[in-house]
Amino acid sequence: MLVVRPITPQDYAALYTCAVESGHGFTSLPVDEALLRRRIARAQEAFAREQVSEPGEEGYLFVMEDTDTGEVVGCSGIEAAVGLTDAFYHYHVGKVVHHSKELDIYNALETLTLCNDYTGVSELCTLFLREPFRKNMNGRVLSRFRMLFMAEFRNRFSDIAIAEMRGVSDANGESPFWGWLQKNFFSMDFTQADYLTGIGEKTFVYELMPKLPIYVQLLPPEAQAVIGQVHDNTRPALRMLQSEGFRSRGYIDIFDAGPTVEAEVANIKSVRDSKRLPVTIGSVADDKPRFIVCNTNVAEFRAIQAQLDDQHEHVIIDAEAAAALRVQEGDYVRFVTLTGAN
Template sequence: MLVVRPITPQDYQALYTCAEESGHGFTSLPVDEDLLQRRIARAQEAFALEQVSKPGEEGYLFVMEDTETGEIVGCSGIEATVGLSDAFYHYRLGKEVHHSRQLGVYNALETLTLCNDYTGVSELCTLFLREPFRKNMNGRVLSRFRMLFMAEFKERFSQYAIAEMRGVSNDDGESPFWRWLQQHFFSMDFIDADYLTGIGEKTFIAELMPRQPIYVKLLDAEAQAVVGQVHKSTRPALGMLESEGFRFRGYVDIFDAGPTVEVEVNNIKSVRESKRLPVTIGEVAEGPLYIVCNTRVADFRALQARVKVTAETVTIDADSAAALRVQPGDQVRIVSLTGENS
């Protein structure tokens, strides 16, 4: 059985393996021992907070564990807010109109402007599922359980949430968009710039990034073609988020120009459709698949299971109850895994 739970210090080596396997362009999971150790410690502090009245700089990091083998098969995270201590940069796509009535010339030109517009919002981040386990809707569970966590503990998160999608790069980690920036403004390759951002070293962005809007038409053809486009391996994740209500509003990553999508938390489909019900334990030989989680923070658990749902209760089998650490009468939160109405 695959169960999602808060990360612990004992999961460090597994997290490091995920970082190695995630490849280039995965900014929130760099291959850096000190940073990964700090992320685990920071997550431990966040989960230990019993009372939170408003979102701060907490970072919640979870792992998905195979309970039969103890193997960690993936990870997933939520930042309560971004940009409060370290600047959080994006390029905002806009338009500038050049118009001469006398000459009969009208040009509406796309621009990229460096901004910090997402400061203070929550972020879904660090989603990575190891290759052998990308089946049986495990990826959907590893992403969507976070929406149940946010629904259950709304006071810990902002009114709005974003997710940064990995942009286009080749197998060697080369980004066409960054190649253009490097040629004109920087003297480092994409991998180094992305790594520095991942470990929190962002001073160079303010020092070297162009301060004036960039006309998209001035980019070379390859760079223009990838603005707002996702890496091929990220398309399923983007599709899932779009089905939850996330939308692209013209903000792209400053290194690979991948899109950032946003949503109001209350409008996330899984948040709206989730239910909080007392649990009963019994045989569930057949039934629809749901994502089910308990309602505790430090001892949070989530998994997929077949359930029986009524207006008053949800019935799960004994193995699922044990994995969730719930007893009859305890509250759980559920949402359909397949999108079917209960």
């Protein structure tokens, strides 16, 4: 059975493997031992905080484990509030109008403006599922369980959640959008800039990034073409988030121009549709639908996909599911249908 749980120090090697396999452009999972170990330690601190009244510096990092083999097959994270200590940069796509009534000329031009508008919001991040396990809706579980976690522990998160989508880059990690910035402002390649950001070295962004709005029409065609576009490998994740109610509001990544999508947490479909009921342990008929199910314990959090029988006042799960979730008769679980978002 595949079980989602909080990361532990013993998962470092598996997390490093995920970082290597995730490839270029995966900023939140750089191949850097010190940073990965710090992320694990930071996650442990977050899960250990029993009383949290408002979102702060907590970073929650989870792994999906095959309990039959002990192998970690993927990871997924949530940042409670971004940008509180390190600046969180985006470009906002806007418009300016140049109009001459006398000459009867009207031009509406797109601009890119550097901003920190998402400071303080929660972020869904670090989603990676290893190739052999991209089946049986495992990716859907590894992404959507986070919405159940946010629904269950609302005080820990902002009213708004975002997700940064990986932008277009080639097999060598080169981004057409970054190519223009590199030539004119940064004098370093995309992978180096992406790595520095991933390990928290962001001062160079403010020092070197153009501060005034950029006219999109002045960029080379190949850079213009990828603004707001996603990497081919990211399309399934974007479709899933869109089905949950996430939408782009014109914010893009400053390096690869991938879109950032956002939603009000209360209006995320899996948050809105989830139920919280006490458990009865018993047999579940084979024709019952499958759900994403989690317990209600922060430190010992567990989430799985499983068949269950919703009796409206309680929910019936089998003994194997109860053991995986670490719940007993009468404990509460939160659940949402597995096929409710496509």
